[in-house]
Amino acid sequence: MSNLRHLCLLLLVPLTAFLQGPTHKITLLDGKVELQVPDQFHPMSDQEFQQRFRHGTSKPSLVLTDSTSEVTLTGVSTSMPATEDDMAAFALFQYQDLRKKHPDTEFPPHAHGTLIINGKKIGYLKFMPHAQDQVGFTWDFFALVDGKVLLLDLTCPISKQKLWDPIADQIIHSLKINSH
Numbered sequence: 001m002s003n004l005r006h007l008c009l010l011l012l013v014p015l016t017a018f019l020q021g022p023t024h025k026i027t028l029l030d031g032k033v034e035l036q037v038p039d040q041f042h043p044m045s046d047q048e049f050q051q052r053f054r055h056g057t058s059k060p061s062l063v064l065t066d067s068t069s070e071v072t073l074t075g076v077s078t079s080m081p082a083t084e085d086d087m088a089a090f091a092l093f094q095y096q097d098l099r100k101k102h103p104d105t106e107f108p109p110h111a112h113g114t115l116i117i118n119g120k121k122i123g124y125l126k127f128m129p130h131a132q133d134q135v136g137f138t139w140d141f142f143a144l145v146d147g148k149v150l151l152l153d154l155t156c157p158i159s160k161q162k163l164w165d166p167i168a169d170q171i172i173h174s175l176k177i178n179s180h
Contacts, residue, residue: 036174040066071156080149084121088114091123104130117175137161139168146179
C-alpha cells in the first residue's frame with residue numbers, strides 16, 4: 001500500500017507542478033485586460049498561423065501557442081455592445097448558433113453559462129468541434145471591455161483536454177479587466 005501511495009505521488013507531482021507552474025502576465029487592449037498564461041506560451045508567428053488556420057482567416061490581435069503549436073489561446077476585441085447582464089444570453093446564443101451551424105459538434109455537460117471572475121460576469125462555452133477528421137476541445141470566454149465583447153478562445157486536441165481544461169480554468173480565473 002505504501003509503495004502504491006509513493007507511486008501515485010511521483011506521478012501527480014509533475015502534473016501538479018505543471019498546472020501550477022510558471023506563468024507570465026500578458027496584457028491586451030492597452031493594458032485594459034490582464035491574463036496569466038503558462039510560460040510555455042509564446043506569440044504565434046504569421047507562418048505558424050497560416051499553417052494552423054484556414055486560408056483567408058485573419059489573425060486575431062492575440063494568438064499564443066505552445067511549443068507544439070497544437071494548443072492556442074486567441075483573443076479578439078469586437079465592436080459588439082453588451083452589458084454584464086447580457087453574458088448568459090450571449091453564451092446561450094453562441095451555444096444554439098453553433099449547434100445549428102455545426103450539428104456534429106459535441107458539448108460536455110454544463111457547456112455554457114457564466115462565471116464571476118474578479119468581480120466581473122464572464123460568459124463561457126465549451127465544445128468539441130469536428131474539423132479535418134479530428135476532434136478538438138475549445139473553451140470560449142466572453143468578457144466586457146468598455147461595454148464591448150472580448151472573445152477569448154483556448155483550443156487543443158481532444159487528446160490533451162484533460163491536461164488543458166484545468167489550465168484553461170486557471171487562465172480565465174486570472175482575468176482582470178481594468179476598464180470602466
